[in-house]
Amino acid sequence: LSYPEKIDIRNCEKEPIHLIGKAQAHGVILAVDPKTFKIIQASENTLKFFGISHKVLLNDGLESLIGKAAFEKITTAIDQKTGFKAEELKIGNKHFIVLPHFSEDHLILDFEVLGEYWEPMFLQQQLTNIINGLDSNETIPNLCNTAAKLMKSIFGYDRVMVYRFDEEWNGEVVAEEKEEHLESWLDLHYPASDIPSQSRNLFLKHKVRIISDVNYEPVPISPYLSQITKKPLDLSKSTLRGVSPIHIEYLQNMKVGASLTAAIIVHGKLWGLIACHHYSAKFINYFQRETCKFLAQVFSNNIASIQTGIFNKKFSENSELRAKILADLKIENTLGEGLENAKIPFISLMESGGGAVVLDDEIKLFGKTPTEAEVKDLSDFLAENEEIIFYTKHLKNHFSAAENYKKSASGILSFKLGRANNNFIIWFRPEVAETVSWGGNPNKKLTYNEEKQRLSPRKSFEKWTEKLDGISNSWQDYDIETAKAFRENLNQCILKKQKEEISRLN
Ligand code: BLA
Incomplete structure (x- = not known):
């Protein structure tokens, strides 16, 4: 399926979001041929970030852009197969962090601004808070509440939700921490189609994703097709991958300005997401996202260990019952x-x-x-x-x-x-006669515009309730x-x- 084919809300699962061919606007994506180290594709916003137009950069060597030191670190990692590290570097007089990875036969480099700096002492405190906070919960609901609180206090999004999947990938908001004036979405349910399978699969790979400005102008990657693969770049692992227009519409209908989403992975399977919304644009940098990844990881491990405890208890209670039945x-x-x-x-x-x-x-x-x-x-x-x-x-x-x-x-x-x-x-x-309800007042439809809201949690909720039978x-x-x-x-x-x-x- 080539992109952009006609994708609408009936065939979401088919949208090849990894081949979107666009970057988010808060950074630059470059694709490099790892044999020649020439830049072969670039997002069309290099002038803004580097002071050099993408047309000038194309076919240029990578080294002349990023400097000898950074270039050597990257090539050494390739030679020694050690895996890439994030590198800090300066282009012109601006500081960047560059995140290299391989995708098919390309070396892809994501450039982001350094953003807010956390003192090592502050970072250490956050990590300690995360470990201590999450370790002290004996039930999954308590653990989810604590995770939402920690996320809110560390990253400051307006609304933080823990969103749990069921066997069919429908989801429910099981914990929430929010600014007081916002209506609560706790206990709300959403159908699986709101987060289609290709998006869920990507979360298993990248684990954390930000959309820094929902109202951004998507930045085309030029040229659209790679000269190596003759296809659009596979941006599955790029932190700057542009966002599906369908999801953007969904967020705009919710009036959300930025999001952070982190995967909760238990025994290799997506258990849920930590979904954070902000009501204006918001960027958190690479180091902060690594902290978020750490939090999600500790959270996931704690879920696994609580689940194992429940399993063992139930199973041993049942063993006794079974023995009694058999004896009879x-x-x-x-x-x-x-x-x-x-x-x-x-x-x-x-x-x-x-x-x-x-x-x-x-x-x-x-x-x-x-x-x-x-x-x-x-x-x-x-x-x-x-x-x-x-x-x-x-x-x-x-x-x-x-x-x-x-x-x-x-x-x-x-x-x-x-x-x-x-x-x-x-x-x-x-x-089960589920007692689910839409948060807020479902009858307050005066301000409800059917067409505009075709992609919104309220519509999703209606779709989900139809399936409850x-x-x-x-x-x-x-x-x-x-x-x-x-x-x-x-x-x-x-x-x-x-x-x-x-x-x-x-
Ligand atoms: C992605 N949809 C998502 C994501 C979330 C949701 C959390 C991942 C966000 C990210 O990648 O950053 C859904 N967000 C929710 C829900 C809540 C929330 C349920 O806050 C509840 C409070 N979405 C639709 C429909 C389609 C759709 C009908 O509602 C398809 C027709 C598609 N959602 C869609 C796509 C993505 C997505 C394609 C991936 C976006 C991307 O990574 O580019």
Whole structure:
């Protein structure tokens, strides 16, 4: 897909934002051929920053622009494959920081102004505050609140949000720290399409991104196509990559003037974002962004360790319950009868409204469930499924008949028993009547301009609420591990029974 192809709000996922061919206006992007060290592409704002027009720079050697010392550091890093460091340097009488990286067959250099200087002592204090502040939280909500507070106090954005993704990449604002006069967006939900997958994937790479001035004039990179690859430059790792016009429109509709976004990555997966808004232009420099990266990293590690603690606790509680249930299973009963007679119902192994045992065409129901006939149909559907363990919080998405019993079974977790394909243990989760609401007054539509607001959190919220139908609470990793372990236990029981029967027959 070439850029700019017609991208609108229906095909966001397709926008190749890494090939945008534009820079943000707060710095200069140069592309250098690493064989000749000639500048082959440049953002068209070099006159403003370096006092030299981009036309003059093109085909010039890099060394004459950045000086011998900086040039040597960069070439040494290339020779020794040591990885680049940010370098401070002077061009004319201006101080810059240059951030080199490789992209395909180009050496890309991002030049930014040095910006606000933090004394080492101040920096050290911030790092200590980050570690101490974040380490002292025992729950994820507390941790998120602390992270938002720290971000606000260190970087001073008007609004700081911790934005958490669900399994389908919808998001929710789970913590917020803001200037008092702003309306709160805490607890608001947004659909996955607001941050399309290519944007989320980039966050795994660059981790922190600023948009320093939402109302900026995008700076073209000239020439648009690289002479090496005959394609636009891949700016995935450039800190100065221009912003998708769609996202700019979104921010403008929110009246936001600048943003800082940091990735929260837990076990290699994007868990959420720290999203900061400012209501005028705002630049934070490279060193400050590194501090932000550090904060996000400590935050992420703490989430991982709290999650592990929760997992271990739940799993060990469940192990005890499982042991009790198994102790009650009598060899002379069928498994269905055994689970029916056990003092502890198996459905209590995890949060659920009800459950079913489907075994050798016999169905036993526990708690709140669909009818027996419906469970029979459902198990026919499950039998066709390859997976041994199947779970969803949105069953009717997979199996439309589930519309009829979404009240009791919007979500299911099931596993296949033994070697047969049509024996199951199933847990059901009821539909959650989510009490989500739009912050502020949803009826105050007087000032609401449909066309202008087509890309705005309020529109997104409407889109998101439409999707709420027939959804249960999510299955957690400890639920899934419990199911696996219980399956193992029951399979052992089945084997034992089969063995006894065989020995009886002999
Ligand atoms: C990017 N959208 C983003 C980003 C955020 C959001 C945080 C990353 C910002 C960045 O890269 O700096 C969304 N921001 C939010 C949300 C809140 C917020 C939900 O503050 C809630 C408070 N966006 C849309 C639609 C499309 C879209 C409908 O709403 C597509 C049709 C696209 N969003 C879009 C794109 C990007 C983006 C393409 C990447 C921007 C870029 O990196 O150039």
